[in-house]
Amino acid sequence: xxxxSQSPSNKVTEKGKDVExxxxxxxxxxxxxxxxxxLGQGLEFLIYFQGNSAPDKSGLPSDRFSAERTGGSVSxxxxxxxxxEDSAVYLCASSLRGRITEAFFGQGTRLTxx
Amino acid sequence: GExxxxxxxxxSVQEGDSAVIKCTYSDSASNYFPWYKQELGKRPQLIIDxxxxxxxxxxxRIAVTLNKxxxxxxxxxxxxxxEDSAVYFCAATLRGGSQGNLIFGKGTKLxxxx
Numbered sequence: 001x002x003x004x005s006q007s008p009s010n011k012v013t014e015k016g017k018d019v020e021x022x023x024x025x026x027x028x029x030x031x032x033x034x035x036x037x038x039l040g041q042g043l044e045f046l047i048y049f050q051g052n053s054a055p056d057k058s059g060l061p062s063d064r065f066s067a068e069r070t071g072g073s074v075s076x077x078x079x080x081x082x083x084x085e086d087s088a089v090y091l092c093a094s095s096l097r098g099r100i101t102e103a104f105f106g107q108g109t110r111l112t113x114x
Numbered sequence: 115g116e117x118x119x120x121x122x123x124x125x126s127v128q129e130g131d132s133a134v135i136k137c138t139y140s141d142s143a144s145n146y147f148p149w150y151k152q153e154l155g156k157r158p159q160l161i162i163d164x165x166x167x168x169x170x171x172x173x174x175r176i177a178v179t180l181n182k183x184x185x186x187x188x189x190x191x192x193x194x195x196x197e198d199s200a201v202y203f204c205a206a207t208l209r210g211g212s213q214g215n216l217i218f219g220k221g222t223k224l225x226x227x228x
Binding site: 033059091108 | 148150157158159160163203215216217218219220221
């Protein structure tokens with residue numbers, strides 16, 4: 001596609017439910033990042049995928065959070081047993097492989113846990 | 115831990131004045147330093163970036179300087195305009211230079227008063 005696509009754009013879920021957030025990176029981009037942005041806050045790093053290398057999961061806040069990337073393209077961020085503090089905008093970004101260049105962001109998924 | 119510090123958190127200037135935002139980073143292996151602008155409700159977008167083999171880069175009213183010895187870099191906006199009002203984020207690659215993930219500062223909310 002022309003840009004990074006995220007779905008859904010908005011998600012309201014009940015506390016305790018699991019959610020899956022999807023990211024379609026720009027075609028040809030093998031570096032993929034997930035960030036979390038709480039209201040009025042900065043971009044909190046969650047996880048980073050680079051090609052076939054093991055992902056850097058150092059930013060995941062708890063074991064309720066996990067992410068995978070199938071076929072080196074689409075990525076899914078899963079949050080199990082959601083809590084109210086998980087409410088935030090989840091942003092995905094992608095960039096070209098092998099040399100850090102501009103990371104393009106998706107529009108984000110606004111997650112609200114009620 | 116490895117991180118990126120950004121100051122100030124808020125900045126208010128009169129139209130036409132200059133604005134300066136400063137960031138420091140901890141990983142001496144970092145070699146790519148982008149700046150992103152995020153308007154309210156929108157995705158972050160790259161405005162300028164600099165690599166570690168360059169000390170300064172300018173693009174019209176925007177300039178970025180890098181001091182590798184001191185591990186800090188700054189964004190300079192001259193002749194500010196109301197449309198420059200936004201949140202600005204600095205970032206640095208950590209944990210391995212070009213193969214590392216992209217870590218962001220906490221952002222600076224810039225307000226340009228007409």
